[in-house]
Amino acid sequence: MTDDRESILSRVRGALAPLHERAPLPTYDSEIAVLRGLLAGRDLAELLAERMRRVNGLALTSPAAVVAHLRAGGHRHGYCDPALWPDLAPHFADGFTVETSFDRTRVDDYAFGITRAAGAIAESGTIILHDRTTASRLAALAPWVHIAVVSRADIFGDVTQAVAALGDDRNVVWCTGPSKTADVEGILIEGVHGPGEQLALIVP
């Protein structure tokens, strides 16, 4: 089958040829897209926690708090990134079943998934996932609760800083709160396809 590359490009050139001058690329300071006054003098981890609450996410600072949250919600079966499990295992006492590989044929068995985040954005309450640091895309997405483990040093102040640091990962996902829809009569419902609860565990 034919590819239309040359015909499209020649139509583009033909369309642009009559322009006397083309619109220039504007120069600008990225500060224009930064929320005013939000970051001044703030601890980024605290601000992240505050901004996550605003989008119905939850930031916690200890594994014990995460375990307590899971227990309270009755979420006893889940997945954990094998690289994180040695540190977290001691906090998961009896009554939890945690797997370190994700079996896609049993996708509904996992009530929670724990994976590493590549960073976070304080301004927007956003968790950043990279393909390289996420042990399984499905494990970070399919369970009802997703817990992203974020290092304090990886928290960006604002969206423009995070864009500047996108890097060369092939799949970067920013998660700002739980999966949601307002398709039915504009009523907000969480947990459509992805997590109904988005947590961050902030570690030193």
Next chain:
Amino acid sequence: MSAQAIDRFAATLPAETRASVYQSTKTTHEKRTRLLFDQFPDPDRLRTLAGEIKQHAIENLDTYLPQAEARLRANGAQVHWAGTAEAACAHVLRIMRERGATKMVKAKTMVSEEIELADYLGRHGMEALETDLGEFIIQIDHDHPSHIVRPIIHKNRREIATSFEREGLGAYNDDPATITRRARHHLRHKYLAADVGLTGANFLSAESGRIALVTNEGNSRFSVAATRCHIVLVGIEKIVPRDRDLGILLNLLGRSATAQDLTVYTEFISGPRDPAQPDGPEEMHVIFVDNGRTEVLAGECREILRCIRCGACLNVCPIYRQASGHAYRSVYPGPVGAVLSPLLLKENFPQKADLPKASSLCGACHEVCPVNIPIPDLLLRLRARAKEENVPSPGTPPMAPWALLASQPTAWRAALVAGRALNVLPTRLIPVPALQAWTASRELPAWRGGEFRRWLKARRRPAPPAAR
């Protein structure tokens, strides 16, 4: 009575639909305004800047398209070019056949609606399933989206619950949480069984070949986590020069579309999965779609190609609020659709040449546009084009009799006198359709014809000497 197609549609709209469209567009619009103006140092400069970035990008597509293509190839993606809707559909079918694929999950792509991909694939024995909750409901109902961001703004929970029951997704239950939960369980197994995930792209960075894709539900994430092949349909106007420009545009998109600081999921995808990643596509195909865009670029409404499909102009438009999206007979409704839809028809422009007239030219769409598109100006240019091409315009009162009267002083004076009859005759006896339509729900003001002429004559008389 003759009238514009959009008026005829609006007149038959159920009161319930009109109320739900009105209420939710109004709420979103008001939240958007608060969010933008409370938070940014200079929100208006932000949107004019975004407009300048996009205008620069579309006026340099000859540079940026090959640049994006080269970057995508370097990242391990395959790039295809489609001049028409048919060519784009054929690319998708060929890619699926080459992989022996039969099942596709679709997320976040208006271009696929534009090119009618699902029907095409269905005719060729492929299954293409919509995964956005609203789009899924549209698909099982064989309906069409009526809003860019809220596809089922025209439906209520009872209709949705009835559809779910009919499709075997459980007994009738119209609780929105239950409806959503049932869709979650039904669709996740569809993702896992699918061979191909198809998405659109909100932006494409020429600098990095990165596709930016936003959803609130996470359906595009699931589509590219569960399948082995990712196909992206991207309109050629989606390009931005650099990654840093995404920071400006993403900040505006979520706020303008749904009054969120950021949409829940923003994905930046520049190639197939990382070798160490167990889930997701080993193959990525990006299809650059023209389908009329180069003609728009060549015409005098090229600013419309800046559009980032946020839907803010729909929410604020008094016509959209009264008529709802289906009145526009197109994938792209509202003010943006009134410009874009007739243009994308190319030589069939006359079929939708009435849409640019479906506007009071109040200017609200221009004022809210995050990329500062002068929509009212573009509507006027299209009205002029319709006139030049002699497209018939039903519902517009003929101006020729008026022109005749106004150019003959005797006839004009006679008409002024005859007009007094309107004060005594019942209007229903006067056989002028436009007058009948006007007076169906209103009364004519009292006839005062000739007052201006009397005033002018009096003014010309020299003032009496006493006044000097």
